[in-house]
Amino acid sequence: MRKVTCIITETEEDEFLLGRLTLKALGIDVEERKRELFEVVMRYDIWRIAIGNDPPSKIEPFIIQFKEGTLPMRCRPRTYAPAEREW
Incomplete structure (x- = not known):
């Protein structure tokens, strides 16, 4: 391995x-791994290309239960700086 800067941080x-x-340098070919990932992804036909007029999902509706003494509130939308909005 050639000389590289190594930064060690303590983390969990x-x-x-x-x-x-x-x-x-560790002998891992990134392009080969990308090709293998592409092959696995394309092998299984579970991906959507477009969203259409599908039937509704068969799941129970989500129900919010408030704690005793709380009231629902409406909050203003969050404002973002122009650079954040473009991102």
Whole structure:
């Protein structure tokens, strides 16, 4: 492995991200993994391309139950800075 900057942080996370160069140095071919993922995704016909006039789902409706003494309220929509709105 060539000389790279390594940053170590203490965390309770079980997962972390590696860059493309680090993966390549470890012998992991990112493009091959992408091809394999594409093949698995395309093997099963469970994906939607468009949303149409489908029948309703067969699930129970979600019912909100308020705690005793609470009243429902309407809140104003949150405002965002222009840069956040574009994102």
